[in-house]
Amino acid sequence: MNYRYALPFLLLSASACNRKPFFQPDGRLAHTSALPPTADSALVTAGRHYQRGPLGRFVLGPHYRRAWAEPVTLPVLRLEQLAPGGLKFVKMGGGFQTTSLTMSDSAGRSYAVRTIDKNPEKTLPKVLRETFIYGAVRDATSAAMPYGAFVVPPLAEAAGVPHTSPRPYYVRPDETGLGPASERFQGRVVMVERKYEGRQNIDGPVAGARDLNESEEVLPDRYKNQRDQLDGTAFVRARLLDMWLGDWDRHEGQWSWAGYAQPDRQQLWKPVPQDRDQVFFRFDDGWASWVISKVVAKFRTFGPDYESVAGYTRNASFIDSRVLPAVPRATYLATARELQQRLTNEVIEQAVRQGLPPAVYAYEGPRMIAALQARRTRLPQLADKFYRLQAKEVLVAGTNEQERFVVERLSDTATVVSVYSLEKVPAGQAQGRLLYHRSFDPRETETVRLYGLEGKDEFLVSGKVRRSPFIDIYGGPHEDLVRDSSRVAGLRKRTRFFDTARNNDFRPGPETKDKTAHNVLSHAFDRDGSGR
Structure with missing residues (x-):
């Protein structure tokens, strides 16, 4: 950036983010009144605190602010209805931004409960947490489509990629069944999904596997012995789906692996994608966010075109280099052409209409559908660029x-x-x-x-x-x-x-x-x- 523009840039950014960071006190618009004990649904917003005035939208970008602030009707979380016998608390989880926990049903199957909204406080040094910089970083959550993860399952199903099936819920302000940290979820909008980690969770999309582990367990085994191999062909399919969806946050922690028996006592690990928080990311539509997108390559905006393959793959560079070294160019291109056939207009339209709340679909749905269709047309070109990026330097271990x-x-x-x-x-x-x-x-x-x-x-x-x-x-x-x-x-x-x-x-x-x-x-x- 030219230094003569630095001062007005900082002043405008500070002005746009000058209010003290906060989260909506309750997802319900009418949260001052008690929610009836028998209520099955509630009118809520995912994050109306992301609303900004003209200056804020100009500097930081409109992003998905309207979708975050849109009143939608969601079911109230009732643990006894999610699985036979209900769910019980197991442990807290989550990364630097997501508040989440793991629960299990009577059969030992695992479920994740995660807030849709994020809190990036832990990603910053303490000295910056009371400044406008924290407000700007926190505001960037609005660049994510709050209901994007719910669009993905039918698309992944059509693509032949294993997937979870998250569902959105509103947590009652008096809910105490989520363990010792129940108050951190009270009044929040969350998603609940099955967790495909550990042998007790082998069913559904990973039925027939003999083992199910996370990357931190599978990768060391791959390098320990010649018995464990990674399925690079299946990984190409999953990675092309990632980029088609604009999902740039696919580091090694975002994957589970299902192990399948092979001849001669071998085991082939197939990828199982997790966490679709960043699909359909929209970031560079403001002055400051446009500048940041030119500096931080991974912040790519979802639209009809693929902005940067290097940007989409930056967070996944480690896992890509470990899983893809044996895959030839022909496999990338053949997979792209097959995805074009599988991801029909009907599949796309149904997934978007089913995944987005009706009020949000009205203004985001047609735009999302058109972008997905345009990106589908360019899948072979994307696959070729992805291959060439991976082929430049190859690790054979x-x-x-x-x-x-x-x-x-x-x-x-x-x-x-x-x-x-x-x-x-x-x-x-x-x-x-x-x-x-x-x-x-x-x-x-x-x-x-x-x-x-x-x-x-x-x-x-x-x-x-x-x-x-x-x-x-x-x-x-x-x-x-x-x-x-x-x-x-x-x-x-x-x-x-x-x-x-x-x-x-x-x-x-x-x-x-x-x-x-x-x-x-x-x-x-x-x-x-x-x-x-």
């Missing part, structure tokens, strides 16, 4: 068991990477089961990073070509064998070996650059996202 990484520089457009198991190799064979195989074109891929992790691994590089991606080899702990007989035209060496300077069988060739060091920094590998 082994496990803590022994593997052989074979790199064949076959031609100027094909460098083939294969990974084989060296565990229990059958007699008469040089290597065991094929774990990974993909051909890389240097016009698409700049670098392929190979991680042996633990175990005694082998890295064999061969071939003579004019062009090839960089092959970065990270041997990991324990002794590894590296043999490079390849040659690539040009002065820059295209094979680089990162490891400790000792305890390896290192046989470099003319194409090998020795990047070993007298430390173990090259052994670092983030297995679950906690090391970022």
Whole structure:
């Protein structure tokens, strides 16, 4: 931003956010009168505190303020009606902004109760929580469509992606059945949905699975042994659906994984998306929010066009890089074309009409439907851009068991990477089961990073070509064998070996650059996202 504009920008932002942050005292418009004990529904707003005057709308943007302040009729939460025998409190949950808790029914199945409105207080340092900056950050919640999550289930169903089925409710101001923190939910608008985490929740969209875990449990297992594999093809489908919906907040914590038995005692983990808080995000329609959207790439606005694939995928970069390295371009494009066939006009219109309250549908529905239809037309182009983004730098990781990484520089457009198991190799064979195989074109891929992790691994590089991606080899702990007989035209060496300077069988060739060091920094590998 030009500095001569900085002062008026700050002054206008402060003026637009100058009132003390607050939340509506109760979702009901007539909250001063008692809600009858037998009431089944109530006239409520999701967040009428997001209303702004002309200055606020100009600076911060109209966003979805009208939908947040729109009076809608919602059912009153009655725990005894949600499941046979009702629900009982299990634990509090939620991230930095959402107030949520977990409950369970008599069969042990889990349910999440989450406020639709957010409180970003914990995302800011304490020194900023009493300033206009907190008000501005909190106000950004209005960029999310409060009823967007309820549109998603029929669309996900048609797309062939597992999904939850959230429902909106109003919590009575005297509700005490939500455990020790009941008062934090009283008078609030919430969503209730099944949680697909843990074996006790295997049914519905994950029926037939033999296990059900979160990313923080599945990813370490993937790198621990050769038995657990991630379904990259299913993940491409889920990720294209994410971007079609404009859902930019898809980090590793937003996924569960259903494990399905495969031949030879293998297990394939299929993705189960969770938390659709940011679908249909609308942010850059104000002066300040437009400027912020140019600085913070992930704040993309949902509309007929895809604004930035890099922005949509920023929060998911860690999980994307771990799940997608084996998926070729053809799979991305074929999946996009299949989604175009599945997501018909009828499916879209029914989902939007069913998910939005009638009063909100009247002015948001047609616009949302038109945007979804336009974005559907551009799904193949989106898929190609997504593939190219993922193909630029590719991470190929082994496990803590022994593997052989074979790199064949076959031609100027094909460098083939294969990974084989060296565990229990059958007699008469040089290597065991094929774990990974993909051909890389240097016009698409700049670098392929190979991680042996633990175990005694082998890295064999061969071939003579004019062009090839960089092959970065990270041997990991324990002794590894590296043999490079390849040659690539040009002065820059295209094979680089990162490891400790000792305890390896290192046989470099003319194409090998020795990047070993007298430390173990090259052994670092983030297995679950906690090391970022």
